[in-house]
Amino acid sequence: MDWPARAANLRQWTNNGVRAPHKPLLLLYALGRYQQDADQELVYRAIEADLKRLLAEYGPGNRSTPAYPFHHLVSDGVWEVRTRRGAGSPGSGVRELRDSGAAGRLTPDLRAALRRDPSLLGRMARTLLDLHFPPSLHQELCEATGLELEYAETQPLIPGRRPRSQALRELVLTAYEYRCAFCGYDGRIGAIPVGLEAAHVYWWALGGPDEVDNALCLCSLHHKLFDKGVLGVSDEHRVMVAQRFVGHSPAAQDQVVSLAGRPLLGPQPGTPSIAAAHRSWHATQVFHGPSRPAMAS
Secondary structure (H helix, E strand, C coil), X not given: CXXXXXXXXXXXXXXXXXXXXXXXXXXXXXXXXXXXXXXXXEEHHHHHHHHHHHHHHHCCCCCCCCHHHHXXXXXXXXXXXXXXXXXXXXXXXXXXXXXXXXXXXXXXXXXXXXXXXXXXHHHHHHHHHHHHCCHXXXXXXXXXXXXXXXXXXXXXXXXXXXXXXXXXXXXXXXXXXXXXXXXXXXXEECCEECCEEEEECCCHHHCCCCCHHHEEEEEHHHHHHHHCCCEEECCCCEEEEECCCCCCCHHHHHHCHHHCCCECCCXXXXXXXXXXXXXXXXXXXXXXXXXXXXXXX
């Protein structure tokens, strides 16, 4: 059995780029818990809060329930569910899963394969991370799901996966004149820019193109917050800051809250700005609105 391929082909609801990371998040969580205790069953009532936090933090802005992947992941052959009445899931209803004492874990075949080949766990985790999330979130997701992987291990290793453009970073940094489009940071060590990155708007992991009109030059902090849905870009090409972000220190106020309503810096004339379709995708699938009002000048 090619278990990484099975992880790569989880059955997910898809519609016009709508994100559905429910099953990948549950499987990453299950792999992390397996790493801690290979024989442990995951009782739905006990892990529901953990799964809710993962979906709220790394899923799209719309509310979703962890009951859905807990039940439906069974159909992918990597997860099994049993209740006090015996094998089989009682359904995708929250009350049914709680009241029946539903518990899930990796299938016996997968657990046996993981025992035979310990490196399989890392390969499956890398597959899930690469296919569903941008690299800026990989290490954080490992920590959130309890996976103990070296950072280097979370880099994509999927055969046949389209390679990332090696030239895109330079094109994007040039387009934005080597400064963060949100805050203007333009640090260098000598002639070499430091802490500046090319951030995909429509995530590359989900099919977003390696094009300048699908990227921003951002500093490392704002790249992370952009991928986390704390920051976004409005139709008027102004910075959006999610109301759910809270920070009272001067640093948080200056570096994040005060960005609300600020116009983007760049790109320079003659280079394409963010395409409307990519901006719209990020606003609906990543940004966790509503957004804060613009700061009074």
